[in-house]
Amino acid sequence: MSGVDTPDGLAFWLPLVLACVIAVGVALYVILDGFDLGVGILFPFFREEGERDQMMNSVAPFWDGNETWLVLGGNGLFVAFPLAYSIIMPALYIPLILMLLALVFRGVAFEFRWVAKPRHRKWDIAFATGSMVAGFAQGVMLGGLLDGITVENGRFAGATFDFLTPFSVMCGLGLVVGYALIGACWLIMKTAGPLEQQARRYARPLLLGLLAFIALVSLWTPLEYERIAERWFSFPNLLYLSPVPIVTALLAYSCWRGITGPYTSRAFYSAVGLFIVSFIGLMISVLPYLVPFSVTLWDAAGAPAAQIFILVGIVILMPFILGYTVFVYYTFRGKVRPGEGYH
Amino acid sequence: MEPDALLLARIQFAFTVSFHIVFPAFTIGLSAFIATLLVLWRRTGQDHFHRLARFWTKIFAVSFAMGVVSGIPMSYQFGSNWSRFSEVVGNVIGPLIGYEVLTAFFLEATFLGVMLFGWRRVPPWLHVTSAILVALGTAISGFWILSANSWMHTPAGHEVRGGIAWPVDWLAVIFNPSFPYRFVHMMNAAYLTTSVVVLALGARYLRRGEYPSEARTMMRMGAGMLAILAPLQLLFGDLHGLNTLEHQPVKVAAMEGHWEDTGPAPVVIFGIPDEERETNRAEIAIPKLGSLILTHEWDGRYPGLKDFPPEERPPVTIVFYAFRVMVILGVALIFLGLAGAYLWWRGRLFDTPWYLRLADRSWWIGFVAILAGWITTESGRQPYIVQGLLRTADAVSPVSAYAVATSLAAFVVVYCVVFTIGIHYIRVLMRRGPTGAALEPPPAPEGLPNRPLSAAQDSAHESVREAAP
Incomplete structure (x- = not known):
């Protein structure tokens, strides 16, 4: 880690462990809310009311729990790395607000749509648009972060629209395509009949689209940032990191087979794998920076007392949270059948 | 600009x-x-x-x-x-x-x-x-x-x-120090708020002759909860106020419109706080009652706003009025609860028209009282965002x-x-x-079907069914 000052002992490990915990939380958020945002993004492409009912029913018991990971991620940053939080949030102000407002629309649509029936069209639109805008804004935030933030004296010192670059817009589009893919794979797994078939038809171009975006980011970032190029292409890193593209290719193949073959859940789990590998790839590019490339996770670390306190809570409570999350997914396992739930 | x-x-x-x-x-x-x-x-x-x-x-x-x-x-x-x-x-x-x-x-x-x-x-x-x-x-x-x-x-x-x-x-x-009081006060307020809504809807259905057995259950549960929780809230509020006096005396002074600590304090029933001249206009006050409420002694004293420099005082007008709104609504809830309990005891809870009408129209009281209470306590902490530690003006983002x-x-x-x-x-x-x-x-349909009925969905279908010939 050339050029980075790292402390010793607890001051080294504590922020690192918490950064890993937050990373896992963010990854879980992206995957879990990813599929329910994706279902919303695909909403306009399914025209029948019955199909839309099924789509919404397939995610309705989960969306709230899924979105809680977003709160955990934001709060984790606030607790463990207050400096990073107080730099990143103002820097990504516009896409952040956009995302929050979009989540308002799509969140209430889950309940409002049923009450409004038969005049629920506006909530179909709110659900689809909200999901799309939320996904796009999250991608823009990711891109804006990767592009770097102007920091002076430990504070955000850039302009309001600094986040808006061709790269961040591309990341926004890429994430929308990625969410749509994972949403389509979810529908393949959770629905049956024409709806499932249609989801399979959509999933193929979406997978190709996502791979194109992954390739684009993988080329763009090393060309733009020497540091990222060095991280990936210097020896022996090249050797250690070569599994990342290889695994990506294998998962992409598996996902393709899952979509085209007689499999129920293979496509979904492969798409989840693609998200995880991409996420790991991004982490390799930027770590140990939380605000690339000015603030490391050690620079941004908050009070050790606060970090220990929250870590104790996480260690004790996370098994329970994961346990009942699994319980709910198990309770609502299996396919939502066509026609079910609305007669 | x-x-x-x-x-x-x-x-x-x-x-x-x-x-x-x-x-x-x-x-x-x-x-x-x-x-x-x-x-x-x-x-x-x-x-x-x-x-x-x-x-x-x-x-x-x-x-x-x-x-x-x-x-x-x-x-x-x-x-x-x-x-x-x-x-x-x-x-x-x-x-x-x-x-x-x-x-x-x-x-x-x-x-x-x-x-x-x-x-x-x-x-x-x-x-x-x-x-x-x-x-x-x-x-x-x-x-x-x-x-x-x-x-x-x-x-x-x-x-x-x-x-x-x-x-x-x-x-x-x-x-x-203020957490136990605030927690009890707010949780009780939340339970109160729901109780009023439940009572009000029960009364509404009864007035319309709809869902009689459900409506009676709602009225009994709502009125019963109110009769217990609303008087308790007076006690909790009082304890919370004493705690505030101990830790944030200037907030209490603003709540009471108490400018100067010259002797046993009155309770200001009505007044128009004038922050420039540091006094209340058109004041109607009951002597000594303020001392009794806040110090539990007839001749007790507590600091007035003038004991604090102007830059340490909260906006008096907002705090003063918001506090009064909360208290008036709280008293209204006590009345609603006790009257309901009395009528229930007399066996007339479900057929006393004035009470049904009053209850029907009272659904909003808890919500407004909670908002007024929060405006009181949050405005009363100003100019600080964290009392004594960080001023609101210094807390904002760049x-x-x-x-x-x-x-x-x-x-x-x-x-x-x-x-x-x-x-x-x-x-x-x-x-x-x-x-x-x-x-x-x-x-159940064959196998173990996924049946994620939206909670609200049922009623949508019911209404569709009702509408169908």
């Missing part, structure tokens, strides 16, 4: 938090009410408890969704608009909110799925347990967020190093005022549209009423 980012950020927080608090205040009580109904149903097997539970679950689902989506922006505003606040007290406040997420949010959100969609998916005992866990989650959530808020009023268990608050003793942080103005405008438009429609939908659900006999599970 650049607009004032600080003022806009404050308006934004006040606006979003005021919208938000309405929903948790309602759902904290409602989840407990639904869990109670389900337990009663399991115990007695009486249909109307089940119908009521299903009915209120639909309303709960809509309210909870609005609470969730209006709450997420709150947790990000700390960073976007108040990043200096995050930096200075994040070490202390952050973990408290973190524990709220870990102990409450996941619990609520996860078991809400089972509560809403699991009627036929899980065994009844597990469904009831889920409802209880959701209710527990809302209360735990209240515990942590009120602890965090109380710490901003009465910070403890920390030390300041280099301008940053560092936690030293977590128990002292969590159980800071963002452009135009960005804050734009987001404020967006929040106002979106919230007004979305939540107005949401409240309209709650009214629609209330109009449709606790219909349908859902006690017997319908014959």
Whole structure:
């Protein structure tokens, strides 16, 4: 880690462990809310009311729990790395607000749509648009972060629209395509009949689209940032990191087979794998920076007392949270059948 | 001229938090009410408890969704608009909110799925347990967020190093001096708010001659809760006030419109605080009663506003009036509860027209009282965002005022549209009423089907069925 000052002992490990915990939380958020945002993004492409009912029913018991990971991620940053939080949030102000407002629309649509029936069209639109805008804004935030933030004296010192670059817009589009893919794979797994078939038809171009975006980011970032190029292409890193593209290719193949073959859940789990590998790839590019490339996770670390306190809570409570999350997914396992739930 | 980012950020927080608090205040009580109904149903097997539970679950689902989506922006505003606040007290406040997420949010959100969609998916005992866990989650959530808020009023268990608050003793942080009082006062307020709504809807149905058995149950449960909780709230409020006098005397002085400590203090029933001339105009006051209330002695003394330099005083007018609104509404609730209990005792709860009309029209009282109470305590802490530690003016983010103005405008438009429609939908659900006999599970389709019926979906179909020839 050339050029980075790292402390010793607890001051080294504590922020690192918490950064890993937050990373896992963010990854879980992206995957879990990813599929329910994706279902919303695909909403306009399914025209029948019955199909839309099924789509919404397939995610309705989960969306709230899924979105809680977003709160955990934001709060984790606030607790463990207050400096990073107080730099990143103002820097990504516009896409952040956009995302929050979009989540308002799509969140209430889950309940409002049923009450409004038969005049629920506006909530179909709110659900689809909200999901799309939320996904796009999250991608823009990711891109804006990767592009770097102007920091002076430990504070955000850039302009309001600094986040808006061709790269961040591309990341926004890429994430929308990625969410749509994972949403389509979810529908393949959770629905049956024409709806499932249609989801399979959509999933193929979406997978190709996502791979194109992954390739684009993988080329763009090393060309733009020497540091990222060095991280990936210097020896022996090249050797250690070569599994990342290889695994990506294998998962992409598996996902393709899952979509085209007689499999129920293979496509979904492969798409989840693609998200995880991409996420790991991004982490390799930027770590140990939380605000690339000015603030490391050690620079941004908050009070050790606060970090220990929250870590104790996480260690004790996370098994329970994961346990009942699994319980709910198990309770609502299996396919939502066509026609079910609305007669 | 650049607009004032600080003022806009404050308006934004006040606006979003005021919208938000309405929903948790309602759902904290409602989840407990639904869990109670389900337990009663399991115990007695009486249909109307089940119908009521299903009915209120639909309303709960809509309210909870609005609470969730209006709450997420709150947790990000700390960073976007108040990043200096995050930096200075994040070490202390952050973990408290973190524990709220870990102990409450996941619990609520996860078991809400089972509560809403699991009627036929899980065994009844597990469904009831889920409802209880959701209710527990809302209360735990209240515990942590009120602890965090109380710490901003009465910070403890920390030390300041280099301008940053560092936690030293977590128990002292969590159980800071004002927390027990604020927690009890607010949770009771939430249960009160729901009780009034339940009572009011029961009265409305009875006036219209609809759903008589459900309406009577609602009225009994609502009036009974009010008769117990509303007088208790007077006690809790009094204790909270004494605690505030001890730790934030200037807030109490503003609440009372008490400018000068010259002798035994009166209670100002009415007045127009004049902050420039440091006195009340058109004052109507009862001598010595203020001393009795705040010091529990006829001749007790407590500091007046003039004992504090003007730059340490909160905006007196807001605090003064908001406090009065809260107290008047609290007294109204005590009357509603005691009158209901009396009529119940006399066997006339369901056929006393004036009481039914009054109860029907009282549904809003809890909500407004809670908002007034929060305006009192939060405005009363000004000019500090964290009492004695950080001024509100020093807590704001280095963002452009135009960005804050734009987001404020967006929040106002979106919230007004979305939540107005949401409240309209709650009214629609209330109009449709606790219909349908859902006690017997319908014959299950083959295998173990996924049957994620939306809670509100049922009623949609019922109404479609009703409309069909």
